[in-house]
Amino acid sequence: MTDDLTPLPRSDVTVDDAAGAREAARHLAALGHRRFGIVTLPCHPDGYTGPGDPARIESSTFDVTAARFAGFADALAGAGIPIDRVPFFECAHGAEALGAAAGAYLLALSDRPTAVLAMSDRLAMGVMAAARATGLNVPGDVSVTGFDDIAAAAHARPALTTVRQELRLKGTPGGRDYIGP
Helix, strand or coil, X not given: CCCCXXXXXXXXXXXXXXXXXXXHHHHHHHCCCCCEEEEECCCCCCCCCEECCHHHHHCCCCHHXXXXXXXXXXXXXXXXXXXXXXXXXXXXXXXXXXXXXXXXXXXXXXXXXXXXXXXXXHHHHHHHHHHHHCCCCCCCCCEEEEEEXXXXXXXXXXXXXXXXXXXXXXXXXXXXXXXXX
16 A cells, blocks of 8 residues: 555646637627626635625636636737726626626726626626616616526526537537637
């Protein structure tokens, strides 16, 4: 018997989160949006929910949050929108209620965003609910995108624009790089 504590090789089944986020942000920038807000998944496992802190993003221990934020930042920079001028709200998890809190915060800003990039569909649906609660029309007054393409996204009213993860393909060779329509 050995006391070999050598870690096993890491094995992941993932999607290219940065590329998907980049495409969502490019889509909204191509529509002419210049005032953005971002709703993030958690940066750390500490339960924090509230206005975004750049230091938390920079030190994020969650790969998905860091990759999606980097994708958003890259696309916005390409559109001439510096990420440090984009307000964001961090959610401790992906519940619609937290998305609604994030939406309420972002949409109450004096220079409110005309487009909100959410890191999950549930968060995005919460943002849409907050927009309706404040009398804003989606997508007329504010555009909202999600990420995941859960079944409920197609049934939202209006239907949610989202980044599709092809779950069947994620575990196949080359499936990791699939970003659907």
